[in-house]
Amino acid sequence: MVQTSKxxxxxxxxxxxxxxxIYLKRKGHDITVFDRRPDIRTIEFSGRSxxxxxxxxxxxxLRKVGLEESIKEIAIPLDKRAMHVNDKPVYFQKYGKEGExxxxxxxxxxxRKMIDxxxxxxxxxxxxxxxxxxxxxxxxIFTGESEKSEWxxxxxxxxxxxxxxxxxxxxxxxxxxxxxxxxxxxxxxxxELTISPNEDGTHKLDKNSFHIWPRGKFMLIAMPNIDxxxxxxxxxxxxxxxxxxNITTKEEAKTFFxxxxxxxxxxxxxLTEDFFKNPTSAMVTMKCYPWAYWNKVxxxxxxxxxxxxxxxxxxxxxxxxxxxxxxxxxxxxxxxxVIFDKYQKERKPNADAIAELSYRNFVEMSSKTADPKFLLQxxxxxxxAKKYPDKWIPVYSRVTFSERPYAEALAIGDMQEKIxxxxxxxxxxxxxxxxxxxxxxxxxLLEGH
Amino acid sequence: MVQTSKxxxxxxxxxxxxxxxIYLKRKGHDITVFDRRPDIRTIEFSGRSxxxxxxxxxxxxLRKVGLEESIKEIAIPLDKRAMHVNDKPVYFQKYGKEGExxxxxxxxxxxRKMIDxxxxxxxxxxxxxxxxxxxxxxxxIFTGESEKSEWxxxxxxxxxxxxxxxxxxxxxxxxxxxxxxxxxxxxxxxxELTISPNEDGTHKLDKNSFHIWPRGKFMLIAMPNIDxxxxxxxxxxxxxxxxxxNITTKEEAKTFFxxxxxxxxxxxxxLTEDFFKNPTSAMVTMKCYPWAYWNKVxxxxxxxxxxxxxxxxxxxxxxxxxxxxxxxxxxxxxxxxVIFDKYQKERKPNADAIAELSYRNFVEMSSKTADPKFLLQxxxxxxxAKKYPDKWIPVYSRVTFSERPYAEALAIGDMQEKIxxxxxxxxxxxxxxxxxxxxxxxxxLLEGH
Numbered sequence: 001m002v003q004t005s006k007x008x009x010x011x012x013x014x015x016x017x018x019x020x021x022i023y024l025k026r027k028g029h030d031i032t033v034f035d036r037r038p039d040i041r042t043i044e045f046s047g048r049s050x051x052x053x054x055x056x057x058x059x060x061x062l063r064k065v066g067l068e069e070s071i072k073e074i075a076i077p078l079d080k081r082a083m084h085v086n087d088k089p090v091y092f093q094k095y096g097k098e099g100e101x102x103x104x105x106x107x108x109x110x111x112r113k114m115i116d117x118x119x120x121x122x123x124x125x126x127x128x129x130x131x132x133x134x135x136x137x138x139x140x141i142f143t144g145e146s147e148k149s150e151w152x153x154x155x156x157x158x159x160x161x162x163x164x165x166x167x168x169x170x171x172x173x174x175x176x177x178x179x180x181x182x183x184x185x186x187x188x189x190x191x192e193l194t195i196s197p198n199e200d201g202t203h204k205l206d207k208n209s210f211h212i213w214p215r216g217k218f219m220l221i222a223m224p225n226i227d228x229x230x231x232x233x234x235x236x237x238x239x240x241x242x243x244x245x246n247i248t249t250k251e252e253a254k255t256f257f258x259x260x261x262x263x264x265x266x267x268x269x270x271l272t273e274d275f276f277k278n279p280t281s282a283m284v285t286m287k288c289y290p291w292a293y294w295n296k297v298x299x300x301x302x303x304x305x306x307x308x309x310x311x312x313x314x315x316x317x318x319x320x321x322x323x324x325x326x327x328x329x330x331x332x333x334x335x336x337x338v339i340f341d342k343y344q345k346e347r348k349p350n351a352d353a354i355a356e357l358s359y360r361n362f363v364e365m366s367s368k369t370a371d372p373k374f375l376l377q378x379x380x381x382x383x384x385a386k387k388y389p390d391k392w393i394p395v396y397s398r399v400t401f402s403e404r405p406y407a408e409a410l411a412i413g414d415m416q417e418k419i420x421x422x423x424x425x426x427x428x429x430x431x432x433x434x435x436x437x438x439x440x441x442x443x444x445l446l447e448g449h
Numbered sequence: 450m451v452q453t454s455k456x457x458x459x460x461x462x463x464x465x466x467x468x469x470x471i472y473l474k475r476k477g478h479d480i481t482v483f484d485r486r487p488d489i490r491t492i493e494f495s496g497r498s499x500x501x502x503x504x505x506x507x508x509x510x511l512r513k514v515g516l517e518e519s520i521k522e523i524a525i526p527l528d529k530r531a532m533h534v535n536d537k538p539v540y541f542q543k544y545g546k547e548g549e550x551x552x553x554x555x556x557x558x559x560x561r562k563m564i565d566x567x568x569x570x571x572x573x574x575x576x577x578x579x580x581x582x583x584x585x586x587x588x589x590i591f592t593g594e595s596e597k598s599e600w601x602x603x604x605x606x607x608x609x610x611x612x613x614x615x616x617x618x619x620x621x622x623x624x625x626x627x628x629x630x631x632x633x634x635x636x637x638x639x640x641e642l643t644i645s646p647n648e649d650g651t652h653k654l655d656k657n658s659f660h661i662w663p664r665g666k667f668m669l670i671a672m673p674n675i676d677x678x679x680x681x682x683x684x685x686x687x688x689x690x691x692x693x694x695n696i697t698t699k700e701e702a703k704t705f706f707x708x709x710x711x712x713x714x715x716x717x718x719x720l721t722e723d724f725f726k727n728p729t730s731a732m733v734t735m736k737c738y739p740w741a742y743w744n745k746v747x748x749x750x751x752x753x754x755x756x757x758x759x760x761x762x763x764x765x766x767x768x769x770x771x772x773x774x775x776x777x778x779x780x781x782x783x784x785x786x787v788i789f790d791k792y793q794k795e796r797k798p799n800a801d802a803i804a805e806l807s808y809r810n811f812v813e814m815s816s817k818t819a820d821p822k823f824l825l826q827x828x829x830x831x832x833x834a835k836k837y838p839d840k841w842i843p844v845y846s847r848v849t850f851s852e853r854p855y856a857e858a859l860a861i862g863d864m865q866e867k868i869x870x871x872x873x874x875x876x877x878x879x880x881x882x883x884x885x886x887x888x889x890x891x892x893x894l895l896e897g898h
Contacts, residue, residue, distance in 0.1 A: 148597055174632075177731045178687075182631035183623075238627075282626045 003333050005029055006157040009141055010123075011131050011169050013040070015052075015107070016301030016318040017162035018114035021123035022065050023326050031123040032154075034143065036130035041115060045108035047192050047278040051223035051231040052110060053078070053102040053210070053312035055400045061319035064326065067117065074113060075103035076224045082209035084263055092209065097389075100401045102210070102312060104223040106231060134159065134172045139296045158336065159297045162318075165286050167303030173293055181288045186308060186362060188218070189244055190235050190281055193274040195267050197228025204267075205230060215260050217366055218242060232271075244280050283308045285355050289348055292340035300325070305351035310361035311399060313354050317406070321347055353406040357399060357413070377420050380433050384442050391446055392416070419445040452782050454478055455606040458590055459572075460580050460618050462489070464501075464556070465750030465767040466611035467563035470572035471514050472775055480572040481603075483592065485579035490564060494557035496641055496727040500672035500680040501559060502527070502659070502761035503552040504849045510768035513775065516566065523558050525673045526550035531658035533712055541658065546838075549850045551659070551761060553672040555680060583608065583621045588745045607785065608746045614735050616752030622742055630737045635757060635811060637667070638693055639684050639730055642723040644716050646677025653716075654679060664709050666815055667691060681720075693729050732757045734804050738797060741789035749774070753793075754800035759810035760848060762803050766855070770796055802855040806848060806862070826869050829882050833891055840895060841865070868894040 006029045010017045013035035021031045054075060062068045079101040081093040095101065119125065132151060133142040139159050144151040161169025165183075174181050195204055203224055205211055211222035211230070217237055222230040237243045242260075247253050253272045258265065286306035292298040301318030324347060328339045368374040385392040395413035398404060423429065423441055432438055455478045459466045462484035470480045503524060511517045528550040530542040544550065568574060581600060582591040588608050593600040610618025614632075623630050644653055652673055654660055660671035660679070666686055671679040686692045691709075696702050702721045706713065713720065735755035741747040750767030773796060777788045817823040834841040844862035847853060872878065872890055881887055 178634045180633050182633070184629050184631070185627045 003027060003329065007155075008032070008158045008160065009034060009139075009154065009156040010160045010162055011035075011141070012161070012163035012167075012303070013037075013111075013115060013125055013127070014162060014164060014301075015111055015114055015315055016322065017160075018111070018118040018123075019061065019065075019319060020160055020162055020300055020322050020325075021118040022067070022114075022121050023322055025118070025121040025123055026065060027326075027329060031118075032156075033118070033123055033125045034129050034131055034141070035125070035127050037127065039115070039125070039127045040108065041112045045106075047274075048281050049107040049192060049231070050190065050233045050309050051225070052105045052107055052315050053223070054105055055102045055312065055316055056403055057313075057320045057323075058316040059103075060403055061323040064323060070117075071105070071110070071113065072103070074109050074226055075105045076207060076226060077101035077103050078208055078210045078223070080209050082206055082211045084211060084213040084261075086260075086262065090263075095210075096397050096401050100397075101208075102400060104210070104225070106225050109225070131163075131168050134169055134297070136172060136176075136293045136297050158295075161297065161299045161303045162301050164302045165284055165306035167299065169297065170288060170299055170303050173290075173297070173299075174288070179288065179290070181286075183284050183286045183306075185282050185284050186359075187237055187239070188235050188283065188362070188366065189238050190233050190283065190309075191244075191275060192278045193220075193232040193234055193271050195222060195230040195232055195264070196270060201228045203228050203230065213261055213264075214365070214369055216370055218260075219365065220261055220264075234275075238280075238282075247275070250276070285359055287352065287355060289344070291344040291348065295336035295340060298325075298340050298343065304347075305355060307351075307355045307358040308362050309358070310365060311354065311358040313358060313399060313406075317351060317354050320350075350406040353410040354399070357395065357406070357410055373424065376430065376433055377424055380423060380438060380442075381416070381420060383434060384439065387439070388443075391443075415449050419449070452476060452778065456604075457481070457607045457609065458483060458588075458603065458605040459609045459611055460484075460590070461610070461612035461616075461752070462486075462560075462564060462574060462576070463611060463613060463750075464560055464563055464764055465771065466609075467560070467567045467572075468510065468514075468768060469609055469611055469749055469771050469774075470567040471516070471563075471570050472771055474567070474570040474572055475514060476775075476778060480567075481605075482567070482572055482574045483578050483580055483590070484574070484576050486576065488564070488574070488576045489557065490561045494555075496723075497730050498556040498641060498680070499639065499682045499758050500674070501554045501556055501764050502672070503554055504761065504765055505852055506762075506765040506769045506772075508552075509852055510772040513772060519566075520554070520559070520562065521552070523562060523675055524552035524554045525656060525675060526552050527657055527659045527672070529658050531655055531660045533660060533662040533710075535709075535711065539712075545846050545850050549846075550657075551849060553659070553674070555674050558674070580612075580617055583618055583746070585621060585625075585742045585746050607744075610746065610748045610752045611750050613751045614733055614755035616748065618746065619737060619748055619752050622739075622746070622748075623737070628737065628739070630735075632733050632735045632755075634731050634733050635808075636686055636688070637684050637732065637811070637815065638687050639682050639732065639758075640693075640724065641727045642669075642681040642683055642720050644671060644679040644681055644713070645719060650677045652677050652679065662710055662713075663814065663818055665819055667709075668814065669710055669713075683724075687729075687731075696724070699725065734808055736801065736804060738793070740793040740797065744785035744789060747774075747789045747792065753796075754804060756800075756804045756807040757811050758807070759814060760803065760807040762807060762848060762855075766800060766803050769799075799855040802859040803848070806844065806855070806859055822873065825879065825882055826873055829872060829887060829891075830865070830869060832883060833888065836888070837892075840892075864898050868898070 008024055008029050008031050010021055010031060010033045013033045017033055021033050024031050059068055062071050079095055083091050129143045131141050131143050132147055139156045141154050141159065142151040161167050163169055173179055198204055205222065207224045213220040218235055220232055220234050222232040224230055239245045247256055250272055253275045254268060257268045257271050284306055285308055288304065291304045300321045307314055325343050328342050332338045385394055395409050398409035419442060422445060423438060457473055457478050457480050459470055459480060459482045462482050466482055470482050473480050508517055511520050528544055532540050578592045580590050580592050581596055588605045590603050590608060591600040610616050612618055622628055647653055654671065656673045662669040667684055669681055669683050671681040673679055688694045696705055699721055702724045703717060706717045706720055733755055734757055740753045749770045756763055774792050777791050781787045834843055844858050847858035868891060871894060872887060
């Protein structure tokens with residue numbers, strides 16, 4: 001090992017913080033992880049998490065440090081969507097080709113396991129210790145009981161901010177001049193709900209499916225846990241006709257579930273109880289730049305790029321940050337200024353791309369799924385992709401089942417969309433959608449690109 | 450007066466804070482203005498300000514409280530641009546029609562005068578008192594020596610945040626969920642420079658002109674002061690070939706001015722000295738929403754919408770906020786919740802529009818002014834506007850010499866741009882730009898809109 005061992009602080013003991021701790025321990029550094037919250041292994045989960053969908057990028061990052069197999073033990077592969085449309089039997093949509101799947105993992109279960117693994121690797125965790133201030137040029141951190149109490153000072157060689165969308169580390173960087181920053185909330189909130197296991201511990205719904213109850217402006221999803229339960233997420237506008245604002249009593253909640261989700265009727269008591277027990281959370285897209293301060297401080301994961309959850313890529317993108325950082329550490333050894341600079345320049349366009357794709361998925365789900373023209377377009381694309389799998393890889397597959405850059409997936413997706421706009425403007429496309437003419441048109445347009 | 454007198458705190462004693470104090474005193478409220486800085490009347494100016502260009506919106510806001518005439522005494526009307534292009538004599542471009550002008554005012558001179566006027570009106574100013582925290586729902590503010598010192602607590606009925614682009618009040622609002630926020634810096638910085646008066650106190654350049662030395666990626670501007678001097682602003686990229694980063698010695702600064710601004714040769718000694726005395730400042734576009742917290746706290750001016758200075762509308766937009774607030778106070782009396790809500794809903798699209806227009810002006814100045822196609826387009830527009838002044842009011846006039854909403858100016862400007870795109874794609878437009886065909890084309894396209 002050519003690198004000099006460094007004394008490194010990681011702020012945040014979430015998924016990204018604990019995986020980064022494991023990576024950096026493997027490189028021989030001394031690691032201390034700070035978290036303002038108590039040890040997640042000692043407390044109940046928060047009741048505000050959405051189950052994770054680990055896909056190829058996440059697995060690759062775990063594989064590099066030999067963790068893929070042990071994490072797969074707490075994950076369940078989902079190879080298809082199960083669509084629950086009212087008055088129709090459930091129907092299934094395969095995600096990709098044979099063997100392609102996303103993996104459902106409980107955030108709490110995974111985080112506990114990752115902290116165990118990081119501790120085994122030798123990282124030191126300091127829970128219940130809140131970082132109030134960071135001296136960026138000197139890589140010092142200050143912790144304490146409260147903003148106005150006596151603070152404790154720590155000196156490090158490097159600091160990583162893995163403290164999520166509302167990062168304190170970033171907050172400090174943000175006060176500098178020429179720091180670009182944006183946070184943008186969507187008008188839909190979410191709430192965690194649970195479907196409990198059958199009495200014999202089995203799952204009440206197909207366990208290898210991502211369950212979706214699409215209802216236009218709102219939807220319910222469910223992802224399986226290894227204990228037989230499902231973690232459900234209700235996405236619902238904050239305000240408006242059918243909204244969180246308008247469901248304030250148990251009776252209203254019950255009516256809501258009965259009206260819109262009759263096929264989960266047996267669960268309604270639980271769902272209604274959860275509805276008032278669990279908080280309603282907001283969703284934000286957060287972008288910023290730069291991600292690093294000299295050779296001292298860098299942001300990784302949500303602290304650098306928080307996205308809405310509609311592509312299931314938040315954790316995967318954070319894990320990919322770490323994978324790329326590791327490649328750069330191998331290449332540039334002790335030159336942290338170069339490592340951090342290449343890291344931010346390489347990752348930023350990809351973070352922006354997955355932010356954009358995730359936001360578009362939200363728009364698509366909330367406003368386009370009822371549009372017959374849009375559905376026809378998807379049908380034509382699907383037909384063509386099936387016939388020419390090498391010529392038309394859907395964006396979803398490029399994001400989920402590939403390790404190519406997100407920015408590339410976005411660019412190719414835009415190109416495909418342009419082609420489809422031309423196809424959709426062909427005369428009588430509704431009647432001829434599955435004709436040879438349409439197929440030839442796509443082939444010709446693809447040649448032009 | 451139907452309104453109940455309120456005890457109101459204004460944070461920030463800048464132009465917007467002091468004008469708002471005058472407006473609110475007229476309505477019978479008790480006003481205390483807090484500023485973390487010392488009284489600007491007792492100190493030298495900062496050496497980092499760009500002269501103000503008061504235009505119609507600003508004057509209207511002053512007129513409403515009877516201040517137009519007294520402020521005009523410290524302002525100089527500019528009815529044209531004076532373009533200083535190398536190897537060409539200076540040439541002039543009229544801003545508008547006969548009698549239309551923007552007015553040059555020194556920020557420091559104006560601010561001192563406004564604070565005098567606000568004090569005369571009965572507002573109390575507390576300088577050197579920094580607000581560290583705000584209890585938003587209870588309209589309390591906390592001031593003190595430092596973040597960790599003992600704080601003093603004040604209770605108000607209402608709080609206005611007029612504390613500029615890096616507002617502490619907004620900072621507090623920003624921590625709430627569902628608060629949208631963005632700050633985006635441009636890669637060009639600016640520096641204040643001065644051209645001193647002649648020995649007899651007269652101006653060295655035409656005093657009724659806005660002087661511009663356009664140089665592609667950078668430019669110098671000069672605006673007159675009533676003492677015979679000019680406040681100049683050098684806009685220059687932070688990094689790159691010709692940039693702040695690359696001018697680090699007196700010799701380099703001198704060479705820079707000699708090479709690029711030979712017609713200010715006699716001023717070079719002063720300019721060079723200023724160059725190292727004055728700081729280099731960054732420019733930011735800041736957007737946020739909401740602007741108000743219940744019926745307790747509202748942001749006004751730069752704290753709600755900071756823009757780059759290339760349209761000369763920053764202060765005008767802030768003053769217009771106050772004008773509109775006043776209209777709403779007349780209409781809704783004591784219902785501050787409604788006043789604040791209507792205020793933010795009405796002003797937000799206009800603030801976004803002037804932000805966009807200002808940013809576009811920056812892009813235009815830095816990248817398009819050397820593009821022959823762009824210059825031809827401007828020539829065609831100018832010719833048409835002169836012939837049909839009622840059919841084609843340029844966006845600049847709509848922004849500067851009108852009181853119609855900024856959002857309308859932007860929308861009409863976009864429509865005009867669309868028309869011009871079609872015109873510019875006409876065959877052999879370079880040869881036929883002043884033909885009847887082109888004129889008829891524009892007339893036809895205008896009818897379609």
